[in-house]
Structures are given as C-alpha cells and as structure tokens.
Amino acid sequence: MSHEQELYLGKTQYKVLGQRPVRHDGADKVTGKAIYTADITLPNMAYGRYVRSPHAHARIKSIDVSEAAKVPGVVAIVTGDDWPDLQDKVANLGEGSVNLMHLACNCMARGKVLYKGQPVAAIAATSQQIADEAAKRIRVEYEPLPSVTWVLDAMKDSAPILHPELRTDSMGKKGDKPTNVCTHLHFEKGSVADGFKQADLVVEREFRTATVHQGYIEPHATVAMWNEDGRLKIWSATQGSFTCRQQTAELLQIPVSQVLVVPCEIGGGFGGKIPVYVEPVAALLSRKCGRPVKLTMQRDEVFQATGPTPGSYVRIKLGVKKGGTLTAGEAYLAYDAGAFPGGMIGPGCMCVFSCYELPHALVDGYDVCLNKPKTQAYRAPGATQAAFACEQVIDELAEKLKIDPLEFRLKNAAREGTRRVDGPVYPRVGLIETLQAAKSSDHWKSKLTGKNRGRGIAAGFWFNIGLKSSCSTSSATATSPASTRSPSTCRCGWRSASATASPSR
Amino acid sequence: MPSKKNHVTATINGQSVEFLCEARQSLLEVLRDTLRLTGAKEGCNNGNCGACTVIMNGVPVLACLVLAVEAEGATLTTVEGIADQGHLHPLQECFLEGAALQCGVCTPGFLVTAKALLDKHPNPSEHEIRFNLANNLCRCTGYDKIVKSVQEAAKELAAK
Numbered sequence: 115m116s117h118e119q120e121l122y123l124g125k126t127q128y129k130v131l132g133q134r135p136v137r138h139d140g141a142d143k144v145t146g147k148a149i150y151t152a153d154i155t156l157p158n159m160a161y162g163r164y165v166r167s168p169h170a171h172a173r174i175k176s177i178d179v180s181e182a183a184k185v186p187g188v189v190a191i192v193t194g195d196d197w198p199d200l201q202d203k204v205a206n207l208g209e210g211s212v213n214l215m216h217l218a219c220n221c222m223a224r225g226k227v228l229y230k231g232q233p234v235a236a237i238a239a240t241s242q243q244i245a246d247e248a249a250k251r252i253r254v255e256y257e258p259l260p261s262v263t264w265v266l267d268a269m270k271d272s273a274p275i276l277h278p279e280l281r282t283d284s285m286g287k288k289g290d291k292p293t294n295v296c297t298h299l300h301f302e303k304g305s306v307a308d309g310f311k312q313a314d315l316v317v318e319r320e321f322r323t324a325t326v327h328q329g330y331i332e333p334h335a336t337v338a339m340w341n342e343d344g345r346l347k348i349w350s351a352t353q354g355s356f357t358c359r360q361q362t363a364e365l366l367q368i369p370v371s372q373v374l375v376v377p378c379e380i381g382g383g384f385g386g387k388i389p390v391y392v393e394p395v396a397a398l399l400s401r402k403c404g405r406p407v408k409l410t411m412q413r414d415e416v417f418q419a420t421g422p423t424p425g426s427y428v429r430i431k432l433g434v435k436k437g438g439t440l441t442a443g444e445a446y447l448a449y450d451a452g453a454f455p456g457g458m459i460g461p462g463c464m465c466v467f468s469c470y471e472l473p474h475a476l477v478d479g480y481d482v483c484l485n486k487p488k489t490q491a492y493r494a495p496g497a498t499q500a501a502f503a504c505e506q507v508i509d510e511l512a513e514k515l516k517i518d519p520l521e522f523r524l525k526n527a528a529r530e531g532t533r534r535v536d537g538p539v540y541p542r543v544g545l546i547e548t549l550q551a552a553k554s555s556d557h558w559k560s561k562l563t564g565k566n567r568g569r570g571i572a573a574g575f576w577f578n579i580g581l582k583s584s585c586s587t588s589s590a591t592a593t594s595p596a597s598t599r600s601p602s603t604c605r606c607g608w609r610s611a612s613a614t615a616s617p618s619r
Numbered sequence: 620m621p622s623k624k625n626h627v628t629a630t631i632n633g634q635s636v637e638f639l640c641e642a643r644q645s646l647l648e649v650l651r652d653t654l655r656l657t658g659a660k661e662g663c664n665n666g667n668c669g670a671c672t673v674i675m676n677g678v679p680v681l682a683c684l685v686l687a688v689e690a691e692g693a694t695l696t697t698v699e700g701i702a703d704q705g706h707l708h709p710l711q712e713c714f715l716e717g718a719a720l721q722c723g724v725c726t727p728g729f730l731v732t733a734k735a736l737l738d739k740h741p742n743p744s745e746h747e748i749r750f751n752l753a754n755n756l757c758r759c760t761g762y763d764k765i766v767k768s769v770q771e772a773a774k775e776l777a778a779k
Contacts, residue, residue, distance in 0.1 A: 136715045143723030144711040144730060146658020146698035153657035242652075243643075329758050331662040331670055331724040381660070381724030382758050413663040 139379070151335035151351040151378040152410050159337070160189050162392075162399050162409035163245040165235040165252045166419065167227035170261035170485040171274060174225060174254060177235060182251040187244035190402035191252070192395060193235045194224035198367040205364040207357060216454040218365050220488050221394055227256070228276050228453035229485050231418025238399040238407045261485040265427050265448045268294045268484040276453060276483045296455035299463045299479040301536045309442025309474025313433025317510050318444075321503040325425040325450060328492050332381020333416045338396035339406035344368070346400075348393050349376045353383040361390040366397060385491030386421040423492035424450040424457050428503035430466070438517045440526045442474040443467050443535075447500060449481060452488035457481045458496030461577070464536045466500035468575035469545060470508075470526045475535040494576040505572040520558065520571050524549045527573070545573060629690045631656070632700025640687040647671045647682035649690075650697060658698035658727045662756070669755030672728040673697045679735040681754075698727035701734055709775040710734055710768070717768035721759035728755045733769045742773060 120126045142148035179191045203214040222233045235252050239245035260274040267273055275292045282289035284298040310316055337349040352358040355377040363370040380387060396409035431444040445466045451457030463479035512522035527545045534540065552558050552571065562569060624639040640649050650656045662668035664683045671682040674696040701708045710733055720726040729752060736743055736751045748769050757765060
C-alpha cells in the first residue's frame with residue numbers, strides 16, 4: 115500500500131493531524147462565560163424591534179409612525195425613507211457583485227414588500243417592552259398583490275411580477291419582457307443527442323426540494339453604536355466581520371474606515387449569517403437616538419425573513435451502457451432566488467454532474483424570484499439540491515444494471531483530466547481515492563445487524579474557495595463603490611468553514 | 620407603561636439573591652437582563668429549543684416559560700453554577716473531551732438538563748438520557764456526542 119493510501123485510510127499516525135484537541139473556546143462555552151451578541155448590555159443602551167410585513171406581496175401605501183413616536187420611552191423610528199439612495203449601485207462583496215438596492219430592501223422594504231416578514235420599519239426604545247408595544251402602533255397601509263411561492267409557477271408568463279424592471283439575463287443577452295427569471299445559465303459539452311443514442315438505458319426523473327432554513331439556534335443579533343464623530347461600532351453575530359463591515363458601509367454609504375465590527379461568539383450560521391440584516395438597521399436607529407442600540411430577532415422573525423436555502427425543481431436524465439459506463443447527462447435546474455435576484459443556481463449548475471466523467475452533457479439553470487425570503491448560502495449552497503437529484507438517478511441506474519452502487523460510481527468517477535460541464539479541467543480531485551477508502555472501510559464492509567438497517571453511498575462536490583484566510587484583489591473602476599477607498603481589497607476574517615476545529619459553523 | 624414591581628428572593632447558584640421584577644417578566648429575562656447571568660440563552664422564547672433551561676428546585680425548567688415571580692423562595696442552578704470552586708463538573712469536562720459542542724448556544728441547556736438528570740438518576744440508560752434531553756435542540760453536532768458525553772460523565776461521577 116502506498117504512503118498516500120495509508121494517509122487517506124487513516125493508517126498514518128501524526129502528532130497533530132488525526133488528533134482530537136479540546137476546542138479552545140470550549141471552557142468558555144460550558145461555563146456560560148462565552149459572550150454572544152445578545153449577552154451584551156451597554157450603558158444607556160436602547161432596544162430595537164421590527165415592524166414586518168404580514169403580506170407576501172403588497173404595495174406600501176403609507177407608514178404612519180406618529181402614534182408610536184408619542185409613546186414615552188421611544189427614542190428612534192426608522193423606515194425605508196431613512197436609508198441613502200442606492201438606486202443602481204452595485205458593490206463587490208467578496209462572493210460576487212451585489213445590487214445594493216436589493217440588499218437594502220431585504221433589510222427594510224421600500225415601496226413594495228416582497229415576502230411575508232420583510233421589515234418595513236424599526237423602532238428603538240429605552241426598554242425592550244416599550245419597543246415591542248410601541249412597534250404595534252406603527253400603522254402601515256398595504257395594497258395586497260397576488261403572490262407566487264413555487265419556482266415553476268413563478269416562471270410562467272402569467273405569474274405576478276416581483277420586479278417590473280427585471281429582464282432575464284440569458285447567457286449575457288437581456289430579455290425584452292418583464293419576468294421573474296433573473297438568470298438563465300447554459301452549459302454544454304459534446305452532443306447529448308449522440309450520447310443518449312449510445313446509451314442502452316436512459317433514466318429521467320424529476321425532483322422537488324423544499325425551502326429549508328439554516329436553523330441556527332441563536333437568532334440574529336447586533337448592538338450598534340454610531341457616535342457623534344461619525345464612527346460606527348457594531349457587535350454582531352456574523353460569519354464574517356469584514357464582509358459585515360463592508361456591507362454595512364455600502365448600505366449606509368459611509369467609508370469602511372468609519373466602521374468597526376466586533377464579531378462575538380456566533381451561535382451557528384451555516385451560511386445564513388454572511389449577509390447583514392440587523393446591523394444597518396440598528397446603526398440607523400443608533401444614529402437617530404445617539405445611543406447604542408441592541409436589535410435582536412425573535413425565532414419567528416428568523417424563520418420568516420432570513421436564510422434560507424433555495425427550494426428547487428430539478429430534472430435529471432442520464433444515459434448508460436450495459437457495462438455501466440455513463441454516456442450522457444442532461445439537467446434542468448430551477449432554483450428559488452427568493453425575493454431578490456442572485457440565488458444559488460450557479461453552483462447548482464456547476465456541481466450537478468461534477469462527480470462524473472460524462473462525455474456528453476447539457477445543463478440549463480434558472481434563477482427565479484418569488485415571494486419568499488432572499489435565499490442565502492447554506493452548506494455548499496446550491497450543490498446539495500443538485501447532488502440529491504443526480505445521485506438518486508445514479509443509484510437507480512446502478513440498481514437497474516445490477517451493479518454495486520459504489521462500483522458504479524468508481525467506474526464513472528471524475529478524475530484528473532476530466533472536463534466539468536461548465537469548462538474547468540480537473541487537477542487531481544481525489545474522488546476515486548475517497549471511494550476506494552470508503553470501499554475498504556468497515557463502515558461499508560461490515561455486516562448489517564438489527565432491524566431497519568441499510569447502507570447507501572452518494573458523491574458530492576464543492577469548491578475549495580478558501581475564504582477564511584485568503585486575499586482577493588479587485589481592480590477599482592469608475593463604478594467602484596465610494597466606500598472602498600483602496601484599489602484592491604484584502605478580505606479575511608471569514609468564519610465560514612473551519613477556522614476552528616469544527617467543520618460546520 | 621410603568622408597572623408595580625415585585626420583590627423576589629431566591630437562591631441562585633448557592634447565593635441568596637434579591638431582585639425586583641414586573642409580573643409579566645419571564646425568569647429568563649430577569650436572569651439575563653437584571654441579574655446578568657447570560658449563560659442561559661434565548662433561542663426561541665417559546666419553549667421549543669431548551670437553550671434557556673435552568674434547574675429550579677431540582678427540576679429542569681424552561682426559563683422562558685417561567686415567570687420570574689414564580690422563583691420566590693426557589694433554589695435555582697444555572698450553567699454558571701455547575702462548576703465547583705474552579706473545577707469543571709464532570710459533565711462539562713466530558714462535553715469538552717467528547718466534542719459535544721460547537722457553537723455553544725444549546726450547550727448551557729444540555730448541561731443543565733443533564734445535571735438535573737444525573738442528580739436524580741446517577742446511572743441512566745441511553746434511552747433515559749435521550750428521553751430527558753429530548754426537549755433540547757442542537758443544530759451543530761448532532762446528538763450522539765452529547766448522549767455519549769453524558770454517559771461518560773455518569774461513569775466518572777460513579778467512580779468518585
């Protein structure tokens with residue numbers, strides 16, 4: 115057995131690798147000493163509460179805060195009117211360009227509400243109870259509009275339109291009519307028609323996945339203190355202190371140098387605490403009242419208006435020869451973007467066939483707006499829905515051909531030199547080694563005992579982006595955001611994957 | 620909205636404590652905001668997640684569903700009161716050794732619930748442990764490591 119094999123089979127012993135050290139923040143956490151954002155109390159602090167939309171889709175006709183403002187103890191009220199004009203502004207936020215108007219409206223609606231639970235106002239008061247009670251006195255008048263919550267319905271010509279100005283970007287070409295389809299991606303390799311002709315067996319299946327929330331136990335929380343000298347300090351439950359700082363600076367149109375973000379212990383994020391929600395709102399409240407403001411969500415607010423992962427419709431068609439060699443694959447993926455464009459369809463399309471050597475493949479993907487919260491990253495965002503669908507069909511093919519599902523995957527596994535459907539040619543990816551390690555493991559070989567025991571295998575792919583301590587540079591252009599004063603930006607401080615020993619913060 | 624406050628005396632983590640609270644206030648609110656014992660967490664504020672669990676007169680209770688005035692005369696233990704004079708409780712040690720925590724928000728609730736169980740039943744079966752921890756939700760680690768850590772702690776306590 116080679117050295118490398120011994121390494122991945124866990125037969126090589128190291129002093130550090132393979133050990134299980136006690137986590138460095140463990141003692142704080144088992145004694146109740148660890149400080150999470152909601153644990154912070156500052157002198158003269160005010161407490162915030164949101165007013166949220168009861169409608170999935172509605173025009174905001176008016177917001178009357180006069181009664182709420184009269185409640186003794188109320189110190190600040192913020193609505194969409196209090197935000198800077200962000201029309202047509204775009205910011206590079208590390209994982210891609212973000213339309214700032216969309217990001218801001220996800221924090222607080224302007225003009226229309228696009229999902230139930232979208233914030234329309236926020237209030238700060240000298241106690242949480244006063245804020246809660248006074249928030250009920252903010253009167254919002256809505257004109258309800260028809261709504262749509264299933265991705266295939268939202269793609270229909272007859273669907274209610276969320277963003278009248280939206281046109282489909284199909285391979286760089288803009289569509290000519292209002293739509294909810296933000297993006298159409300298309301990848302092609304070889305000729306699927308030829309590939310399916312070569313197949314002895316073709317299986318095509320449809321899959322629907324639900325919208326799923328990341329489900330962190332700690333609700334979103336922040337404390338913001340905007341001082342009279344213009345400096346803004348934020349304590350936050352965020353997965354990235356630097357992206358939190360940049361998003362907040364962009365949304366408030368202030369220089370990043372004026373914003374300091376203190377990341378507290380985070381009570382789970384799983385991708386859902388990368389975007390800002392509470393931070394800019396608490397900042398605006400703080401600027402208005404001159405006090406630090408704590409803004410925490412309640413559990414129902416977290417579920418209604420943060421996260422989730424996209425619900426999806428995926429159709430997979432795979433062709434295979436009798437001997438078990440895949441000849442062609444075709445995938446159609448339609449993913450919820452949520453209320454604003456920019457969901458997880460890209461990684462979905464790139465990952466759907468990424469584990470297999472497919473000579474002929476075609477992938478169509480659609481990013482679709484509908485009346486649900488804006489989808490966010492969630493543990494390999496977009497890849498899981500695609501992998502679930504593809505792996506079901508792989509299993510079915512193996513079963514129909516009476517080939518062991520692990521052997522079937524080994525036979526067709528992507529390897530060094532395999533060209534993924536979206537273009538890249540793999541360096542060494544390790545799938546074959548991983549499958550072989552699984553094959554020689556007791557977890558695969560041991561006899562099943564007891565009732566209702568089964569065993570399965572599935573393959574999946576994700577990119578190693580390496581965000582947690584990496585640098586990225588981006589050139590400044592005439593349209594670069596004013597808040598980023600340097601021509602290149604260095605991003606680090608990500609707390610996404612494994613900054614500590616845990617694989618799943 | 621001022622309201623008349625109630626005077627409450629309770630024993631918390633071995634100390635006699637007095638506090639004033641409104642009739643509407645939950646025990647969790649008073650522990651966290653008035654007494655600054657922030658170890659008990661608010662995950663849901665409606666009795667679902669168990670992150671706010673504290674021991675009240677020997678019984679694990681959800682502090683978000685207990686009124687603070689109900690603590691009059693009660694003996695309470697929060698996660699801050701589990702360690703003994705600078706030494707971690709075996710449960711805390713076993714949670715660390717067994718990697719039974721990640722983000723740590725559910726951890727105080729699990730520890731307190733498990734302590735209440737072991738105080739009454741020093742040698743619980745796996746089934747009993749799972750049954751007693753059923754009201755505590757964890758999102759990061761899964762439950763096996765937590766259950767195993769409670770089993771380990773029971774063994775350590777028995778050996779003492």
